[in-house]
Amino acid sequence: QFHMIKHEDLTWKESLGQGSFTHIFRGSKTDQRDGVTHTTEVLLKVLDANHKNCWESFFEAASLMSQISHKHLLLVYGISVHKSKNIMVQEFVKHGALDLYLKKSMSVSVSWKLDVAKQLACALNFLEEKNIAHGNICAKNLLLAREGDPSSDNSPFIKLSDPGTSMALLGKDVVLDRIPWVAPEVLDTLEIELECDKWSFGTTLWEIFNNGEAPLQGQDLIQKQQFYEHFSNLPALEWTELADLIAQCMQYQPELRPSCRSIIRQLNSLITSDYEILHATGTLPK
Numbered sequence: 176q177f178h179m180i181k182h183e184d185l186t187w188k189e190s191l192g193q194g195s196f197t198h199i200f201r202g203s204k205t206d207q208r209d210g211v212t213h214t215t216e217v218l219l220k221v222l223d224a225n226h227k228n229c230w231e232s233f234f235e236a237a238s239l240m241s242q243i244s245h246k247h248l249l250l251v252y253g254i255s256v257h258k259s260k261n262i263m264v265q266e267f268v269k270h271g272a273l274d275l276y277l278k279k280s281m282s283v284s285v286s287w288k289l290d291v292a293k294q295l296a297c298a299l300n301f302l303e304e305k306n307i308a309h310g311n312i313c314a315k316n317l318l319l320a321r322e323g324d325p326s327s328d329n330s331p332f333i334k335l336s337d338p339g340t341s342m343a344l345l346g347k348d349v350v351l352d353r354i355p356w357v358a359p360e361v362l363d364t365l366e367i368e369l370e371c372d373k374w375s376f377g378t379t380l381w382e383i384f385n386n387g388e389a390p391l392q393g394q395d396l397i398q399k400q401q402f403y404e405h406f407s408n409l410p411a412l413e414w415t416e417l418a419d420l421i422a423q424c425m426q427y428q429p430e431l432r433p434s435c436r437s438i439i440r441q442l443n444s445l446i447t448s449d450y451e452i453l454h455a456t457g458t459l460p461k
């Protein structure tokens with residue numbers, strides 16, 4: 176269920192950092208199509224050699240992304256296995272992770288943020304319709320393909336990255352460190368269901384409207400675990416309708432969380448709300 180890419184068709188460029196058990200590099204791949212050589216910019220995600228036992232989960236995450244295609248899901252070109260290296264070859268998304276982008280550019284508008292939130296909700300709705308749970312929704316896994324700028328009024332465009340190594344194979348501490356993105360019920364079951372993505376969507380909304388600031392920033396694993404044990408909630412945003420949507424998504428009882436359709440409907444009403452118009456135009460509608 177994978178396109179296998181020959182190692183000699185890959186060119187390695189600079190390191191771009193690391194994820195859970197992975198290192199990522201900028202690179203390019205060449206392929207021959209009807210006798211013409213095409214060179215494509217790619218992101219190379221390498222599984223740590225000392226986590227080889229995760230390779231099937233590593234590729235399972237990639238295969239999830241390559242079995243379905245959607246404009247807001249990251250494109251995975253294939254995999255390359257060379258000596259002891261397991262490599263996932265992904266499309267290169269120009270502006271990188273949304274959390275870093277939001278921290279850098281404090282000037283994005285409310286409508287920009289709502290647009291990004293709606294794109295993520297559409298990607299989740301698509302996955303929900305296929306009964307596929309992602310399991311790692313967060314601003315770090317939202318990649319910005321187009322910045323969109325207020326002047327020429329063109330809008331941002333995001334792509335949801337692959338979920339990475341599955342929760343079941345991550346150490347307990349890695350899972351605890353994902354509080355408050357990981358849904359509370361996952362800590363017991365390590366099973367990812369559709370409702371888990373709704374919880375993480377709420378946390379990601381909170382990140383987007385807090386300019387990429389990580390919730391529970393700097394809290395240690397004990398404090399993070401207690402956050403769930405005390406059924407705590409994230410500090411509410413001042414925009415109450417948005418804070419309500421986040422609270423609906425981040426309900427401790429999974430069955431009470433809203434469907435994607437409801438999330439999209441509520442985002443649409445926020446987009447046309449007075450608060451948005453006030454922020455966009457500086458005046459309230461008559």
Ligand SMILES: Nc1cnc(-c2cc(N)nc3[nH]ccc23)cn1
Binds near residue numbers: 318
């Ligand atoms: N599939 C992906 C994933 N990450 C990027 C990316 C882009 C960028 N400008 N800086 C980065 N720094 C780290 C990663 C990254 C690109 N494509």
